[in-house]
Amino acid sequence: MNEADFNEKLVRYSHDLLCVIDSRGVFIKVSEACSRILGYDQHEIEGKSFTSFVHSEDLEVTVQASRQLKLNSNILHFENRYLHQDGHAVPLLWTATLSEEDGLIYCTATDISVEYKLRGKVEEKETFYRTLIEHGSDMLALLDEDGNFLYANNAFKRILGYEVQHLLCGNSCSYIHPDDLPALRRSWKRAAKLELLRMQDFRVRDAEGSWRWVEAIVSNQIGNKAMSAFVVSSRDITERKHGRLRLEESEQRYKALFENNPDIVLFENRHGVVTEVNQAFRETFGAAADSVVGKSLTELLPPDMAAVNARSLQEALLGSTLRYDLELKPKGAQTMVLDTVKFPVPAGEQVIGAQTIAKDITPIVRSFETIERQAKKLNTIFESITDAFFTLDKEWHFTSVNSEFERIVGATEQEIVGTKLNEHSEFDTEGHFYRQYRHAMETGESVHFEAYSERPGKWLEVKAFPSDEGLAIYFSDITAKVLALKEVEKLSLVASQTDNGVVITDANGRTEWVNEGFTRIAGYTLDEMQGKKPGEILQGPDTDPDAVQQIRKGLQEASHFSARLINYRKSGDRFWVSMDITPILDEKGTVTRFIAVQRDITLQKEAEANLLQLSQHLYQQNKDLQEFTYIVSHNLRAPVANALGLVHLLHATDTSSDNFASIRTYLQTSIEQIDTVLHDVNTVLSVRERDDVLELEPIKVVSLFEQVQAKFEEILQQFGAEVVLAVEPGTEVRAVRTYLFSIFYGLLSNAIKFRSLERTLHITLTAEKKATGELELTFADNGQGFDTRKAADKVFKLYERFHKDIKGRGVGLFLLKAHTEAMGWKVTVESQVQVGTSFRFNIPAEALLS
Known part of the structure; x- marks a missing residue:
C-alpha cells in the first residue's frame, strides 16, 4: 500500500472527524466521520463556516480558540459542542494546527459524549452525597482522638440549636451530662480498638440549656487516611426515651x-x-x-x-x-x-x-346467718356491721339507720327515720336502686348489686335482705375500688396499644401474652405464641449464636438486660430487633415472669450497613488518589520540567534561528506527553464509579464481539488471522455496553499488536457455564505472551508493560480490569512466552439473561 492509499484510508476509516479550514474559517474538506458524529454528509458541511454548527453557548469560546491559534500557530486543544442534524448537542474535543505553509487549519474532532456524560454523573454523585450528609435527619460529626470536633453537619443546628462554627471551636465532652460522661469516656476508649461501636442513651445539652437524650454510632476511621477521624452518627431520642x-x-x-x-x-x-x-x-x-x-x-x-x-x-x-x-x-x-x-x-x-x-365477706355472711337465727338481737348485729345499714318496713318507711349510713348519705338519723323512701329523691325511687329493693320485697329473695348513687356521688355495693318486717339493706362505698379497676383497665391497655412489641413469659421463658405491636412486627398472634418460647419461633439461620447465648445468660441471671439480633417474621423475612428484657420478682426475690419490649431496628441496621459501605467506598477512592499521585509525580514531572526549561530557552533564543525551531519542536513533544498522561488520568477517573451509577443493559455477547471484530477485519485478513467464536449466539448478559465494547476492542487490539511473527495469529472466544451458575468467558490468542510468574501482581497495574520493544503506554490492561470490576465481574490472566495469552472473565449468575 503506497502512502497516498494509506492516508486516504486513514481519513476514511478514522473514528474522529478530520477537517481542513481555510483562513476565512470555512470548511474546505471534512472526513466521512461527520455523518456518524454529526449526522451531516460531507457536502452539507463543506463550504460552511466552522461556527455554523457550534452550540450558541460555546460560540464565544470557539472564536477565542480560533484567534489564539492564529496568534500562536501552535497545536491547540479545546472543547465545545456542535449541533447534530437532529438538534441535540454533541460534545467534541478539538486538536487544531495552523499550517504556516498554506495558511490552512488542520483539525481533528473526537466525540467525547461518553466522557461528558460520565463527568456529569460524577458531579451529580458528589452533590447527592453532600446533600445527604448536610440535610439528613441524623447529626454527623468527625472527631479526633481527644473528642474535638473536626466537622459537624447542619443537623446540629436543627436539633440542638448550635451553629457549626461554634462546635468546631470545642470538645464534644463539654456538651455531655456530667452523670453520663464517665461511661461515655470508657466507651470512647473502646472505640479506639473497634471498627464500630454503639453508644447507648446519654444526655446532651442543647443551645437553650436543656438536656436531650441521644444515641450514637461511632465508626473508627482513624486509620483511614482520607478521614483520620472518628465518624459519629447520633440521633435525638428524647421523645422515645420519655415515652x-x-x-x-x-x-x-x-x-x-x-x-x-x-x-x-x-x-x-x-x-x-x-x-x-x-x-x-x-x-x-x-x-x-x-x-x-x-x-x-x-x-x-x-x-x-x-x-x-x-x-x-x-x-x-x-x-x-x-x-x-x-x-x-x-x-x-x-x-x-x-x-x-x-x-x-x-x-x-x-x-x-x-x-x-x-x-x-365471711364475717358478713356469718352475721346474716346470726340475724336469721336471732332476729331479736338487732342492736348486737348493728354493732357488728361495718357497712352502711338501714331498714325499711312493708310500707317503705325508714325504721333504722347506722352511723356509716349517715356518713355516706350525708343525712342524720333524725332526718331519715320515720319518713318514706319516696320522700327522698336522692334514693333513686324511680330508678335502679328502687327496682332492686322492690324485687326483694315482692319475691322475698335477697339482691346484691353495685350502682352509682347521685346523692353521695359515690359507687355503692348494696345487699338487700327481705324479712317479715320489710328489708334490711347493707351498702358500702366502693368508689375507690371501682376507680382502681378502671385505672387497671387503662393501664392494661397501655401494653396493647404501644407500637413496640411486648412479650410476657413465665419464669421458664414460655409465652403468656403478646400485644398487637408484637403481632405487627413479627406476624405471630397470641394464640400462635402462647406456651412457646419466643426464640424457638423467631430465630433462624442468620441469628447470631452469641446473641442467643447472651439472652440465655441474662435470663439465668434474672437481671435487666438488652440484646440485638436477627429474627424472622412469620412471612419468612429477616428483621433486626432490639430487646429490653426485665424480670418480674415476687416478694421472695423469685422470678415469676419476664417482660420483653421489642423494637424493629431493621432500617437502623441498614443505615449502619450503608454507612460502612460508604466508608469502604471512600477508602477505595483514597487508594485511587494515591495511584494518581504516583502518576503525577512520575509521569508529569519530567515533561513539565522539560517544558519549563524549554520556555526559558525560547525567551533567550532568537526566533529566526534554527535553535528556536528545534526548541519549539521539543516543547511540543513535552506538551504532547503531558496531554497523554492527563488523558490517561481522565480515562481512569471515568471508570471509578460503582454499580449504582452504571447503566446496565441486556447485551448479546456474540453480536457485540462481531461488531468489534468488524473494525479489525481488514488488518485481520492482512495477517491471515483466524478468529473462532465458540459461544452460543443467544448468550446474553447484563453489562455496560461501552465497557464491554472497550474490553473486546482492547483484547483484539493487543492480540494483533503482540502477535507472534513465527505463526499465523489464532484467536478464540469461548463460554462455559459453571456448576455455581457463573459464566466463564475466555479470550485466548497464540501470540508472543509474557511470563506471568515474573509479572506477578503487576499485570493489571497502571503503566506496567511487558514488551519493551513494542510501542505502548501500559494503560490497556488497567482499563480492562477497571471496566470488568465496575460491572461486578472478575478477570484473571494466564500467559506463557511464545505460547499465548488467555483472559478469563467470571460473570456472576445474576448478570446472565440466557
Missing part, C-alpha cells in the same frame, strides 16, 4: 395496684389458666398459691364452686361482668365466703382473659 420512662412508670403503678389490693385478685387466660395472683391471694392460700399459677382455678375449688367459676369465665369471655359468692375452704383454715366479681379483660377487639376480684 419508655412513662411506660415503665405506668407498669409499676399497675403492678402496685395489683399487688397491694387488699382483696384477692387473680387473672385467668382464655383457657382458664391462672397466670397471675396478688399478695392477698398468696397470704390467703399459702403454699397453694404457687401451685395454682399455670393451672386451672377449678383445681383449687370444690366441684360445685368449680362449675360456677367455669360458667362465669365463659360469660366473662363473651363480655359480661359477673358477681357471685364463692365458698371454699383453704387448707388448714376455716371455710370462707368470698364476694367475687369476674370481668372481661379486653385487648383491642378481643377479650384475652378474665380478672377476678374476691373480697372475703
Whole structure:
C-alpha cells in the first residue's frame, strides 16, 4: 500500500472527524466521520463556516480558540459542542494546527459524549452525597482522638440549636451530662480498638440549656487516611426515651395496684389458666398459691364452686361482668365466703382473659346467718356491721339507720327515720336502686348489686335482705375500688396499644401474652405464641449464636438486660430487633415472669450497613488518589520540567534561528506527553464509579464481539488471522455496553499488536457455564505472551508493560480490569512466552439473561 492509499484510508476509516479550514474559517474538506458524529454528509458541511454548527453557548469560546491559534500557530486543544442534524448537542474535543505553509487549519474532532456524560454523573454523585450528609435527619460529626470536633453537619443546628462554627471551636465532652460522661469516656476508649461501636442513651445539652437524650454510632476511621477521624452518627431520642420512662412508670403503678389490693385478685387466660395472683391471694392460700399459677382455678375449688367459676369465665369471655359468692375452704383454715366479681379483660377487639376480684365477706355472711337465727338481737348485729345499714318496713318507711349510713348519705338519723323512701329523691325511687329493693320485697329473695348513687356521688355495693318486717339493706362505698379497676383497665391497655412489641413469659421463658405491636412486627398472634418460647419461633439461620447465648445468660441471671439480633417474621423475612428484657420478682426475690419490649431496628441496621459501605467506598477512592499521585509525580514531572526549561530557552533564543525551531519542536513533544498522561488520568477517573451509577443493559455477547471484530477485519485478513467464536449466539448478559465494547476492542487490539511473527495469529472466544451458575468467558490468542510468574501482581497495574520493544503506554490492561470490576465481574490472566495469552472473565449468575 503506497502512502497516498494509506492516508486516504486513514481519513476514511478514522473514528474522529478530520477537517481542513481555510483562513476565512470555512470548511474546505471534512472526513466521512461527520455523518456518524454529526449526522451531516460531507457536502452539507463543506463550504460552511466552522461556527455554523457550534452550540450558541460555546460560540464565544470557539472564536477565542480560533484567534489564539492564529496568534500562536501552535497545536491547540479545546472543547465545545456542535449541533447534530437532529438538534441535540454533541460534545467534541478539538486538536487544531495552523499550517504556516498554506495558511490552512488542520483539525481533528473526537466525540467525547461518553466522557461528558460520565463527568456529569460524577458531579451529580458528589452533590447527592453532600446533600445527604448536610440535610439528613441524623447529626454527623468527625472527631479526633481527644473528642474535638473536626466537622459537624447542619443537623446540629436543627436539633440542638448550635451553629457549626461554634462546635468546631470545642470538645464534644463539654456538651455531655456530667452523670453520663464517665461511661461515655470508657466507651470512647473502646472505640479506639473497634471498627464500630454503639453508644447507648446519654444526655446532651442543647443551645437553650436543656438536656436531650441521644444515641450514637461511632465508626473508627482513624486509620483511614482520607478521614483520620472518628465518624459519629447520633440521633435525638428524647421523645422515645420519655415515652419508655412513662411506660415503665405506668407498669409499676399497675403492678402496685395489683399487688397491694387488699382483696384477692387473680387473672385467668382464655383457657382458664391462672397466670397471675396478688399478695392477698398468696397470704390467703399459702403454699397453694404457687401451685395454682399455670393451672386451672377449678383445681383449687370444690366441684360445685368449680362449675360456677367455669360458667362465669365463659360469660366473662363473651363480655359480661359477673358477681357471685364463692365458698371454699383453704387448707388448714376455716371455710370462707368470698364476694367475687369476674370481668372481661379486653385487648383491642378481643377479650384475652378474665380478672377476678374476691373480697372475703365471711364475717358478713356469718352475721346474716346470726340475724336469721336471732332476729331479736338487732342492736348486737348493728354493732357488728361495718357497712352502711338501714331498714325499711312493708310500707317503705325508714325504721333504722347506722352511723356509716349517715356518713355516706350525708343525712342524720333524725332526718331519715320515720319518713318514706319516696320522700327522698336522692334514693333513686324511680330508678335502679328502687327496682332492686322492690324485687326483694315482692319475691322475698335477697339482691346484691353495685350502682352509682347521685346523692353521695359515690359507687355503692348494696345487699338487700327481705324479712317479715320489710328489708334490711347493707351498702358500702366502693368508689375507690371501682376507680382502681378502671385505672387497671387503662393501664392494661397501655401494653396493647404501644407500637413496640411486648412479650410476657413465665419464669421458664414460655409465652403468656403478646400485644398487637408484637403481632405487627413479627406476624405471630397470641394464640400462635402462647406456651412457646419466643426464640424457638423467631430465630433462624442468620441469628447470631452469641446473641442467643447472651439472652440465655441474662435470663439465668434474672437481671435487666438488652440484646440485638436477627429474627424472622412469620412471612419468612429477616428483621433486626432490639430487646429490653426485665424480670418480674415476687416478694421472695423469685422470678415469676419476664417482660420483653421489642423494637424493629431493621432500617437502623441498614443505615449502619450503608454507612460502612460508604466508608469502604471512600477508602477505595483514597487508594485511587494515591495511584494518581504516583502518576503525577512520575509521569508529569519530567515533561513539565522539560517544558519549563524549554520556555526559558525560547525567551533567550532568537526566533529566526534554527535553535528556536528545534526548541519549539521539543516543547511540543513535552506538551504532547503531558496531554497523554492527563488523558490517561481522565480515562481512569471515568471508570471509578460503582454499580449504582452504571447503566446496565441486556447485551448479546456474540453480536457485540462481531461488531468489534468488524473494525479489525481488514488488518485481520492482512495477517491471515483466524478468529473462532465458540459461544452460543443467544448468550446474553447484563453489562455496560461501552465497557464491554472497550474490553473486546482492547483484547483484539493487543492480540494483533503482540502477535507472534513465527505463526499465523489464532484467536478464540469461548463460554462455559459453571456448576455455581457463573459464566466463564475466555479470550485466548497464540501470540508472543509474557511470563506471568515474573509479572506477578503487576499485570493489571497502571503503566506496567511487558514488551519493551513494542510501542505502548501500559494503560490497556488497567482499563480492562477497571471496566470488568465496575460491572461486578472478575478477570484473571494466564500467559506463557511464545505460547499465548488467555483472559478469563467470571460473570456472576445474576448478570446472565440466557
